[in-house]
Amino acid sequence: MVSSQPKYDLIREVGRGSYGVVYEALVRRTCARVAVKKIRCHAPENVELALREFWALSSIKSQHPNVIHLEECILQKDGMVQKMAHGSGSSLYLQLVETSLKGEIAFDPRSAYYLWFVMDFCDGGDMNEYLLSRKPSRRTNTSFMLQLSSALAFLHRNQIIHRDLKPDNILISRGRAGGGEAEPTLKVADFGLSKVCSASGQNPEEPVSVNKCFLSTACGSDFYMAPEVWEGHYTAKADIFALGIIIWAMLERITFIDSETKKELLGSYVRQGTAIVPVGEALLENPKMELLIPVKKKSMNGRMKQLIKEMLAANPQDRPDAFELELRLVNIAFRDSSWDT
Template sequence: MDTRNTMRRKLRSVQVCKRAAVQKGNMKRDVGKVLRAIPVGNNEDTEVPMEARDDPMEQDCFSTGFFKNEDLENAMIMAPRYSLLREVGRGSYGVVYEAVARKTGARVAVKKLRCDAPENVELALSEFWALASLEKKHENVVQLEECVLQRNGLAQKMSHGNKRSKQYLRLVETSLKGERVLGCPEEPCYLWFVMEFCEGGDLNEYILSRRPDPRTNRSFMRQLSRAVAFLHQNNIVHRDLKPDNILISQRSGKPVIKVADFGLSKVCARLGAEPDGAGGGDHGDRAASRANRNVVNVNKFWLSSACGSDFYMAPEVWEGHYTAKADIFALGIIIWAMSERITFIDGESKRELLGSYVRRGAEIVPVGEAMLENPKMVLSIPARPRSCMSEGLRRLLLDMLAVNPQDRPDATQLQTRMDQITCAA
């Protein structure tokens, strides 16, 4: 309990996934090394300045193109396709840049992950496997354009379950064995994720920088419910739903939700099926693997690694025995906070964040932790006396935040109910 009290006093949002918890100290870098903005009027002739790069190898991968090499199977000779513009985000195990596709001029997001430790490889592969396993696109899930594996200044495009790539298999082996098998430390390995760029920032920034708008809230609630339903129908449990990981795209002229950051996600496979990402082979093998995954009920697939950020974690996640219903709980916290603009100040970043909580004197406690300590606790929804929350939304939030996961709606039921509530408003 001393540890939890310290956590509450600092008001931290902590990543507590098994191996992921130690990564922040390992991956801190010089924050002063920020990419300078470069002109994009003539992208064919533009290169990122060397002094602005995190690593000189970026020139080989995203400025001077990909080169053929015997050690990198399927490596390609091609003109550089992306120009890095500026750094837009820095996390505990990677850096995100805004970039431009030289051929089309389209803006993209490029996430660079250094695979120098097993825990970083595990998180990178989890994100790749989750996004690459989706056979269909969804408007409210961030789209992966391609993933590039870079080593020794040379690069190859990653494909899901590619047994012919020695580098890919070494990454999988590193993740499974928990030890580095990629070679000498002086030979760094990176994964680059090229994804759609979301110019609207994250949900915190978007909501809190604008006046309250019930119509936008209703639209976001529908979109979030549809995104989670899509992920669960495709056997993906996100495990770290929070406003930081929900991005906003405005390319269509209206704000569109994009669920992102799948580093802690889990692709649920039926017992006896091939491990996630380790499969491959011919088309028949991949089809059989997909068929195996399709019979999974994610609401009965038990997970044990305590993953997430404390203010959004369900009671059962704190105990380390949970299913996809934990995503429903996290979404309930987000929607409740968004509806009533409930916020707290993060102790580390000093940012104002959307998040619901329980007050205990001068302290605030994550809802899931409070419920774990007192399963009979009744939540006060709405929290504000003059709230205009509808009775339908109030009942739905109480169901989503039920202490017993079996009392919560599954993602499909949630989508149906949310559509009914928001359309009736």
């Protein structure tokens, strides 16, 4: 990227956050479009987020159409560039790992360290932008639910808990079929808070179940966080809760205004007087609270209503796991033959 013969040409900036900058880029040899995320490793928090994303995406040995694919990761120190590999003995890589583990910079702070992630390019923005700029469509809703449940089952099968599922982190690749436009492809992205559950010490050959892998760091975005995440003792069932919030909000077009960005975002919530409260927080205070689904005055498929209620159960043990969820959504989709918009 900064060598004498760069592999990629950066075309334009398409996104920016506190964590990094994302560019649309071209592969020089093939002219294929890719997304390149540039992360400055100037603070331990940035390094930890970057390494979490790298570890999660590089741990996946196969590709899934609805999960962002990491083509490669490049580590840059000043003018020196090297491809980064998981478990590498490279001194530069080990300095980043040490920084993440200790929570303090373990390399010369005068040097400029960057990580460059080369990933799928998604040309349709995120799920918020796509859905809120279009009229509600039953066909799109069904397609999105099936794609998201398939992606989550794939991640959990690969021992990855996402921990920050929200429409902002679900990207869109617009599809085109014949003369018209096909349903777009969703890509679950942004794995900076993800956790790869390692094998148990008793039998390292046996993969650990993500539903038995307990985590204690409360992280994510308030409106999508399960009640047990607020308490700091949770498993992959927290991802099921977040997806339940997303699906409920998508079906009813429930939105709120983000207090920081002032953007309209898809997300369901509970009203308490004039305030809106995240569902997880409300259930933490009152686990027996009955959620009003649907919240708007319109009908909802009875099986869909029951499934959302189970996904948002206060007790994580009452929620379906990702594999049951995928199967039930497929059954609902095929029993509901009305695909009209």
